[in-house]
Amino acid sequence: MEEIQHVAVIDFGSQYTQLIVRRVRELGYFAKLYALEDFPQIGKPGAIILSGGPRSTSEADAPDLDFTQLMGFGVPVLGVCYGMQLLNIKFGGSVEASDKREYGPAKLVPAAPCGLFDGIAHESQVWMSHSDTVSRLPEGCQVIARNQHGTPVALQWGEACYGIQFHPEVTHSHEGTRILHNFLLQAGKLEPFRIEDFKKELLADIREKVGGKQVVCGVSGGVDSTVLAVLLHEAGVKMRAIFVDHGLMRKDEGEEVRSNFHRMGVPIETVDASERFLTALAGVTEPEKKREIIGNLFIDVFWDAVGDAELLAQGTLYPDVIESASNAKSKASKIKTHHNRVDRILELQAQGKVLEPLAELFKDEVRALGASLGIAHDILHRHPFPGPGLAVRCPGEITEDRLEIIRECDAIFIGHLKDKQWYDKVWQAYAALVPVKTVGVKGDERSYEWAIALRAVISEDAMTADWVELPYSILRETSHDILNQVKGVNRVLYDVSTKPPASIEWE
Numbered sequence: 001m002e003e004i005q006h007v008a009v010i011d012f013g014s015q016y017t018q019l020i021v022r023r024v025r026e027l028g029y030f031a032k033l034y035a036l037e038d039f040p041q042i043g044k045p046g047a048i049i050l051s052g053g054p055r056s057t058s059e060a061d062a063p064d065l066d067f068t069q070l071m072g073f074g075v076p077v078l079g080v081c082y083g084m085q086l087l088n089i090k091f092g093g094s095v096e097a098s099d100k101r102e103y104g105p106a107k108l109v110p111a112a113p114c115g116l117f118d119g120i121a122h123e124s125q126v127w128m129s130h131s132d133t134v135s136r137l138p139e140g141c142q143v144i145a146r147n148q149h150g151t152p153v154a155l156q157w158g159e160a161c162y163g164i165q166f167h168p169e170v171t172h173s174h175e176g177t178r179i180l181h182n183f184l185l186q187a188g189k190l191e192p193f194r195i196e197d198f199k200k201e202l203l204a205d206i207r208e209k210v211g212g213k214q215v216v217c218g219v220s221g222g223v224d225s226t227v228l229a230v231l232l233h234e235a236g237v238k239m240r241a242i243f244v245d246h247g248l249m250r251k252d253e254g255e256e257v258r259s260n261f262h263r264m265g266v267p268i269e270t271v272d273a274s275e276r277f278l279t280a281l282a283g284v285t286e287p288e289k290k291r292e293i294i295g296n297l298f299i300d301v302f303w304d305a306v307g308d309a310e311l312l313a314q315g316t317l318y319p320d321v322i323e324s325a326s327n328a329k330s331k332a333s334k335i336k337t338h339h340n341r342v343d344r345i346l347e348l349q350a351q352g353k354v355l356e357p358l359a360e361l362f363k364d365e366v367r368a369l370g371a372s373l374g375i376a377h378d379i380l381h382r383h384p385f386p387g388p389g390l391a392v393r394c395p396g397e398i399t400e401d402r403l404e405i406i407r408e409c410d411a412i413f414i415g416h417l418k419d420k421q422w423y424d425k426v427w428q429a430y431a432a433l434v435p436v437k438t439v440g441v442k443g444d445e446r447s448y449e450w451a452i453a454l455r456a457v458i459s460e461d462a463m464t465a466d467w468v469e470l471p472y473s474i475l476r477e478t479s480h481d482i483l484n485q486v487k488g489v490n491r492v493l494y495d496v497s498t499k500p501p502a503s504i505e506w507e
């Protein structure tokens with residue numbers, strides 16, 4: 001494989017390390033995260049960033065790296081927080097341990113001309129999160145910035161070796177990205193971040209890890225698991241992609257998932273477990289109980305289908321990776337709930353049998369990777385759909401009749417959103433059944449039927465959400481079609497609740 005001259009980010013365990021990688025990639029450069037123990041294998045980087053970390057350089061077994069090797073690369077180095085303190089010690093200075101933590105905003109006051117702060121406003125806000133501080137500077141070290149109290153917060157040793165006490169990667173450092181960019185400009189020629197290159201690396205990595213073994217993955221039709229399965233297929237490894245149909249899918253969704261994979265030439269196995277799920281859910285109305293039943297059954301059905309897996313692949317993304325002081329990525333991985341047979345997964349993980357090829361990517365990067373694998377736009381840009389499916393859109397009892405009503409109404413609503421080019425403007429939209437029957441009139445007869453709630457929200461991260469001011473014409477046409485076409489519904493409501501206090505789903 002052709003070598004890419006990348007930016008190597010060395011992980012000293014800060015919760016923000018992944019963000020450094022993210023920012024560098026946003027700036028258009030290829031960045032890779034390395035666990036500290038992998039430092040000797042970082043290849044030929046064009047620039048090196050040493051991350052922050054929770055430890056103190058004064059500890060006996062403080063995280064350390066080979067300074068001679070670091071300098072031997074002859075490339076610009078930026079130490080952030082712990083990285084800066086470590087560099088200061090390596091250059092012959094010292095660091096004072098402290099129990100007191102400085103956490104929060106500070107002002108950045110440049111103290112000497114330095115390219116790192118080109119174009120940065122005077123007293124720009126930066127974000128601190130540290131306890132130890134630099135106490136003695138080695139000979140030849142220059143203070144290039146101080147905080148508002150005159151304390152050094154940025155140092156330069158030699159020509160292109162910098163240290164900053166603050167975190168440029170967090171948005172609270174208002175011009176942090178620019179500072180990172182200024183640093184990278186010192187590096188001369190860096191390779192741009194191209195998803196194509198990244199794909200090549202991933203494919204080579206998968207081939208190496210899987211070898212002749214068989215790898216199993218679950219597919220749901222969602223973005224992450226689809227990209228994962230197509231990637232494994234592209235790598236040409238022996239794989240089984242298993243799709244568990246729990247009977248809580250939207251209209252024609254199971255068939256769509258199968259035909260999408262068929263079109264992409266990726267074989268999948270479907271396990272139709274809908275009857276088992278509906279039977280297990282019969283008569284259950286308590287939301288948490290429903291979730292528990294679905295979660296446990298899913299795991300059982302999935303693992304029964306898996307049998308003796310040699311390797312399991314999961315579509316874990318960067319944001320799924322738990323904030324961790326550990327610098328071992330896989331150790332910090334959160335297990336996706338739909339594969340959560342914890343004992344089994346942990347066992348496989350301990351044996352190094354869990355692959356998480358997407359674990360360095362953010363959602364938009366996964367979409368770009370998917371596009372470069374030839375996955376259709378529609379699949380890559382579908383709204384999020386919860387693991388428990390329509391169960392979280394059917395308060396009260398879950399019956400096939402109710403699910404059928406939800407499916408029909410949902411399909412009508414989503415159809416109108418797509419027709420009117422509103423689907424992509426909305427973060428998530430759906431129809432839910434309101435388990436209340438009210439009186440209405442149909443023809444000459446009195447009806448006593450369910451109400452349907454339509455919900456459309458925008459959100460950044462699903463933690464908060466706002467309802468969308470859809471054009472009345474869409475609501476009117478959707479309501480008209482539902483009331484005329486869907487048996488059992490005589491009222492359509494539009495949900496105008498923000499999250500919080502409401503949730504996105506109606507469970």
Ligand code: XMP
Pocket residue numbers: 337384385386387388392428462499502503504505506
């Ligand atoms: P709530 O209803 O909690 O939903 O505001 C926030 C987001 O999470 C999705 N969601 C889930 N996704 N498994 C998932 O994969 C789940 O169990 C689950 N429950 C909720 C929901 O669709 C929304 O995007």
